[in-house]
């Protein structure tokens with residue numbers, strides 16, 4: 079479409095707004111409420127333009143272009159309109175500094191940066207230097223505000239990770255739209271007229287209205303109304319380092335803002351981050367190990383690298399062969415994984431394994447076709463879930479997950495029934511009649527309906543699904559000619575799988591439990607926390623080396639602890655699920671050596687020593703490993719309740735890192751037990767009431783959360799801590 | 812124990828009210844009206860039910876409810892205090908009176924004290940402009956008030972059981 083903006087002729091595709099077209103032509107129209115990633119709105123009226131043949135002044139951010147349009151963006155009339163509108167806007171906003179004629183010069187004479195708890199003007203605003211209002215004032219050329227200040231001081235609302243200062247809010251509605259875009263709508267415009275604010279139902283705290291703390295609202299806020307609390311007053315970053323989020327396999331691109339060798343904040347880089355990538359990186363500077371430690375006598379004491387490495391090399395030398403095991407994890411870089419694999423195979427004549435896997439698939443491709451999803455991806459892999467949500471997948475889940483809400487067909491099975499449902503779909507897609515579709519709570523009609531949608535579909539299996547689900551999914555994929563997409567748990571799950579390190583984890587655990595393994599080297603994982611039943615076997619090891627960022631539960635059992643550098647301090651790569659190499663960039667100076675460096679130094683030290691005889695018989699009377707995290711085993715029913723543990727957004731994996739992020743810890747402080755309203759009524763439990771659940775002689779305490787998201791007769795506990803409690807469930811309050 | 816029983820009935824009530832309504836687009840307001848006419852106000856539980864039924868978030872429904880002044884969002888107290896914000900009263904010190912009472916009771920206008928004794932509201936003009944500033948307590952009009960005289964009227968009520 080061809081149009082003229084000011085003196086420029088330009089061609090743009092239909093559907094473009096005037097404002098976007100102007101931007102393409104290099105003309106910047108001011109505006110505070112529109113945002114390229116959000117729904118069009120047209121609330122602030124700063125982007126008014128004149129269009130030949132149209133009366134009045136349309137807002138350019140909402141009006142689409144049309145053929146032959148003639149637009150003027152900067153006439154005297156427009157200028158004075160904008161001045162007036164902006165002046166009005168500023169009559170409700172602290173603005174002295176914006177229009178002070180010595181603006182920008184007061185830095186030298188400023189004393190005591192913060193004597194008052196509230197922002198009085200821009201120099202005292204946490205967004206100073208990053209504020210779009212400042213930009214607009216400059217661009218529009220406002221020099222004075224003559225209207226008197228109206229409105230009363232409103233209280234600052236604190237929530238985990240960020241603060242909301244309603245006094246700085248210009249009610250542009252960006253945050254509301256950003257939240258709606260994520261499908262949450264925790265905030266909304268409330269009250270009307272002068273009293274209008276952005277708020278929550280009954281002014282409840284954000285965590286009580288379903289906020290997932292992705293920070294999308296903070297990212298789009300043009301003013302200082304919404305800012306991260308961490309480093310709030312540290313100003314603008316010196317540099318931004320683009321790297322990859324170290325949590326889940328969604329592999330979001332992040333920009334780490336750095337100043338004085340400290341992470342100020344993290345911003346999305348063309349990605350839609352979740353709370354972990356956005357606010358969860360504080361662990362890199364929290365309780366880190368900086369020096370190796372060695373078990374001497376009863377306790378672990380700090381030691382030099384030389385001493386620690388010598389000791390490891392010497393002791394491990396005695397366990398070559400099958401008495402040694404190396405446990406890795408998908409949080410490590412490809413470089414570290416490769417070196418570790420080489421170390422355990424060539425130097426130790428044994429194998430390295432990781433409890434992690436992922437298949438090879440391209441998210442952008444699979445969302446083009448039909449989809450079936452199993453697992454609670456919104457909790458485990460939020461960005462992946464966001465991407466597939468829009469293609470309206472068929473969802474198998476007992477719970478009304480974020481994804482189930484958007485499903486084209488939601489097959490609400492009983493917990494643990496997922497494999498049977500997958501089987502039923504497989505059957506239904508080859509046979510016409512409705513009988514013999516298996517014995518699930520889902521009707522044959524629904525199964526058939528789903529099967530009809532799923533020809534050649536991609537089957538997405540979340541990392542919270544057990545092996546039975548994966549098997550059934552594999553089979554279904556074979557029948558329907560689709561694609562199996564096993565979503566990885568960690569940032570480099572795919573790297574683990576490519577190197578074949580996902581093979582043999584269970585056997586290794588068996589040999590660990592049976593005592594066949596006498597020495598182990600654990601890098602970047604914390605089995606003592608994720609799997610408390612392994613603690614005994616780990617402490618019985620003759621020699622245990624743990625390499626980690628922190629003094630983890632597992633590290634406490636070690637003979638030698640080697641401190642490693644975090645993802646933010648190293649270069650390296652992760653492999654994405656579609657096989658791309660994603661580059662990590664160092665943002666901070668390294669606190670310690672990288673995993674790869676440590677392991678390769680060890681390789682050098684130990685090479686040349688002769689391998690010992692692989693050997694030593696298996697001790698008598700041993701236990702066997704029962705496996706964990708497997709849904710079917712975590713489900714037990716007793717009386718009328720089935721207890722299920724679900725993954726939790728705020729606690730990642732074993733929780734080693736997320737427990738070192740203060741506000742995530744705060745969000746995890748209460749363990750919630752979801753219970754259906756009818757069950758709650760029957761047992762006289764009300765929302766928020768403490769409950770205790772008896773299980774295997776242990777009792778789990780939690781707060782009841784009455785919610786339709788669980789089916790009747792089922793209780794769901796959020797997060798890892800419940801893992802201890804997978805047995806009989808009885809209610810006793 | 813007694814308190815809990817009361818809460819349970821509200822919850823059930825809300826559920827019942829929302830049941831069986833046709834949930835077409837735009838039904839939120841009729842639902843709110845229905846709840847208000849049954850309960851006398853929109854309780855947090857009822858709001859949750861409505862949100863659930865409409866596929867909206869609680870905050871979205873709250874946004875709608877607070878947009879229309881007809882909806883009350885807290886349980887009416889035993890005594891209703893209305894402070895006039897009409898032009899004459901506003902100029903005659905009504906604003907100050909409101910701020911004072913709001914601080915005294917610890918609630919914003921539109922709310923009810925925790926002990927459910929007082930609700931505070933503002934009105935546009937009570938038709939007694941000559942006596943500004945004016946306040947009405949349970950329908951009885953008091954004029955020419957100062958913060959302290961208004962307080963003593965409340966104190967009188969407060970001493971009641």
Ligand code: SF4
Pocket residue numbers: 246247248249250251252253254276295298299300301303304
């Ligand atoms: S908080 Fe920020 S984004 Fe939200 S309405 Fe106010 S100014 Fe706009």
Ligand code: SF4
Pocket residue numbers: 323324325326327328329330350351352353354355356459460461462
């Ligand atoms: S979705 Fe995954 S990769 Fe993206 S920010 Fe969250 S944890 Fe990090």
Ligand code: FES
Pocket residue numbers: 108109110111112119120121122123124125126137138139140
């Ligand atoms: S930017 Fe167009 S109305 Fe705000």
Ligand code: FES
Pocket residue numbers: 895896897898899900901935936937938939940941943945
């Ligand atoms: S303005 Fe208060 S009674 Fe009229």
